[in-house]
Amino acid sequence: MDPEPLVIVEKLKKYFPVKKGLVFQKQSGFVKAVDEVSFEICRGETLGLVGESGCGKTTVGRTMLGLYPITEGKVVIEKLDIAKADRNKLHRLRQKAQMIFQDPYASLNPRWTVSAIISEPIWVHHLAHSEKEKIERVQELMKLVGLSPRLINRFPHEFSGGQRQRIGIARALASQPEFIVCDEPISALDVSIQAQVVNLLEELQDQFQLTYLFIAHDLSMVRHICDRVAVMYLGTLVESADRDELYENPLHPYTKALLSAVPIPDPKKDRMRHRIILQGDVPSPISPPSGCRFHTRCPMEKPHCGELVPVFKEAAPRHWVACHEIT
Amino acid sequence: MGILNIMIAESTPNLFVDDLETPPLPLTTLAWKRFKRHRMAMLGGVFLILLVLYSFGGSLFVEEKYANFTNPPIRLNTPSWQHPFGTDTVGRDVLARTIYGGQISMIIGILAVIIETSLGILIGALAGYYGGTIDSLLMRFTEAMLNIPEIFLLIVMAKFFGNKIPNLTLLGRTFSGSVVVIIVIIGLTSWMYLARIVRAEFLSIKENDFILAAKATGTSNTEIIIRHILPNSIAPIIVSATLGIANAILSEAYISFLGLGVQPPTATWGNMLDGANNYIESAPWLWFFPGLLILLTVLSINFLGDGLRDAIDPHSRAI
Numbered sequence: 001m002d003p004e005p006l007v008i009v010e011k012l013k014k015y016f017p018v019k020k021g022l023v024f025q026k027q028s029g030f031v032k033a034v035d036e037v038s039f040e041i042c043r044g045e046t047l048g049l050v051g052e053s054g055c056g057k058t059t060v061g062r063t064m065l066g067l068y069p070i071t072e073g074k075v076v077i078e079k080l081d082i083a084k085a086d087r088n089k090l091h092r093l094r095q096k097a098q099m100i101f102q103d104p105y106a107s108l109n110p111r112w113t114v115s116a117i118i119s120e121p122i123w124v125h126h127l128a129h130s131e132k133e134k135i136e137r138v139q140e141l142m143k144l145v146g147l148s149p150r151l152i153n154r155f156p157h158e159f160s161g162g163q164r165q166r167i168g169i170a171r172a173l174a175s176q177p178e179f180i181v182c183d184e185p186i187s188a189l190d191v192s193i194q195a196q197v198v199n200l201l202e203e204l205q206d207q208f209q210l211t212y213l214f215i216a217h218d219l220s221m222v223r224h225i226c227d228r229v230a231v232m233y234l235g236t237l238v239e240s241a242d243r244d245e246l247y248e249n250p251l252h253p254y255t256k257a258l259l260s261a262v263p264i265p266d267p268k269k270d271r272m273r274h275r276i277i278l279q280g281d282v283p284s285p286i287s288p289p290s291g292c293r294f295h296t297r298c299p300m301e302k303p304h305c306g307e308l309v310p311v312f313k314e315a316a317p318r319h320w321v322a323c324h325e326i327t
Numbered sequence: 328m329g330i331l332n333i334m335i336a337e338s339t340p341n342l343f344v345d346d347l348e349t350p351p352l353p354l355t356t357l358a359w360k361r362f363k364r365h366r367m368a369m370l371g372g373v374f375l376i377l378l379v380l381y382s383f384g385g386s387l388f389v390e391e392k393y394a395n396f397t398n399p400p401i402r403l404n405t406p407s408w409q410h411p412f413g414t415d416t417v418g419r420d421v422l423a424r425t426i427y428g429g430q431i432s433m434i435i436g437i438l439a440v441i442i443e444t445s446l447g448i449l450i451g452a453l454a455g456y457y458g459g460t461i462d463s464l465l466m467r468f469t470e471a472m473l474n475i476p477e478i479f480l481l482i483v484m485a486k487f488f489g490n491k492i493p494n495l496t497l498l499g500r501t502f503s504g505s506v507v508v509i510i511v512i513i514g515l516t517s518w519m520y521l522a523r524i525v526r527a528e529f530l531s532i533k534e535n536d537f538i539l540a541a542k543a544t545g546t547s548n549t550e551i552i553i554r555h556i557l558p559n560s561i562a563p564i565i566v567s568a569t570l571g572i573a574n575a576i577l578s579e580a581y582i583s584f585l586g587l588g589v590q591p592p593t594a595t596w597g598n599m600l601d602g603a604n605n606y607i608e609s610a611p612w613l614w615f616f617p618g619l620l621i622l623l624t625v626l627s628i629n630f631l632g633d634g635l636r637d638a639i640d641p642h643s644r645a646i
Contacts, residue, residue, distance in 0.1 A: 067542055090545075091545045094543060094545035095545065099539075099543045101536045101540060102536075103536055106536040106537065107535075107539075107540050108537055109537045109559070120541065120546065124544050124546050125545065168540075171544075
């Protein structure tokens, strides 16, 4: 593994302004979707980003690719700081960093044929010299993701969900990227199809030395595909560690609660497991709790948790956590 | 043995899942099937084809000179074998004039709609895609235009621009310059509804993930507008444009009836009605035939538009 990280995210912040009023709009606050998130991904590695709905996982992925302007902080992909990059550099980066979407029904243009969809990155980045070369490349990509090249002139509505997701993967691969943000690529699929798509992603990773940011909420799938896992809660990272370390030795109380909710496919063992059930709801990201954002629901809460923001520190080798109770 | 193996390999077809199912119907076939079920729309389509044949095919039998030839001695003749639709106040043959008038009316309808649609798409697309200040400015302008009664706008503009454009000769025929004026002013006063429809379509389509995917790929805004969003909002645009032709023909009839539209001797169905109101009882053929043709054309187009709306709506999946 390359010791130099391919992707560096440092204290990334993304705030969305909240506006009030119909005619004379004024800002009444911010949705703090992502607040001071830092992580690194090495070349060829898969980082899993997990957390419950609305915790900012998707926003992290989209902000990293420059789809939303960065409020504060730094994102460096392949030594290019995207907050400072001009249009040309950003355009070149978009060839190297791609995205796979959650909903295979909404992420393909219904009026375009498969050929047009997959070849979009090819013509945008001028990667083919002739029409013939482009078509050959599309057919090659279709074979690569397990679609019959003869379906090249079909429309998306003629495919099943799993096939559509394969089209989405082929499109992401078309520009020969090095880094792919997989934004819950399997959560909209049937369980029987999920395994196929995950295996496909793994095969492609081996073949092209791809680096993935794998956003998901299915913890068992994350354990299967990821090398490192980062856990998010309400816009901040609470813990990140190597996969086995995180699953076997979770430190943060939120991670423990999440892992205890994973069902075990054995009724006897399942009855034995100790579930940690968190109290209350996720607070609003418009006015997140002071201090540690998790303190309102934390089973280990101490008085100072509501006052001091915990530092994201290395508690064990390669095991980072943000909690006052862990030293 | 080797050859036999190859032969077997070649004769075994590669079966994919899609070979086993009946292939799904393409979108156009689906649309045509839905359209065919719409009886009134089919009827409208047939009538419209007949009307186009009448106006454009008719010029093979009658010359324009004859249509514009004044012969005062036979003014206001009742319909006869020689003049099946009668003659008008200066002795011109009404049948010949409905043929040539139909051509001008339809051309005005189509060209005015091209202007209307281009403006509507441009303004609606910019407002819907970029949003924010651009959207506010363009939409306030659109609402301002909508607040002025269209007829009033048409009359003022016709009065202002009328008689300022010289006659033009095209394909050996002379057109009154007022035809161009009418086309432009109808186009300029009717784009507002289309702009609103296009804006609404853009607002909803741009939120789709495939637009985000295009942005992540690096596709430029212009290409996203033209290649991604516009093809997805084409259905309401086609419907609106079709109905727009009927409205443009009607608008031309209004202003020509008021004597501000296309100037004689160029005939249109609208200006043939000009003055006919003085002869409502004494010479009904003056208003009956052009009026009937306008009515039939507008009705046919409206039914056709209704059928198209149902047929090409991507949300309707019924066959």
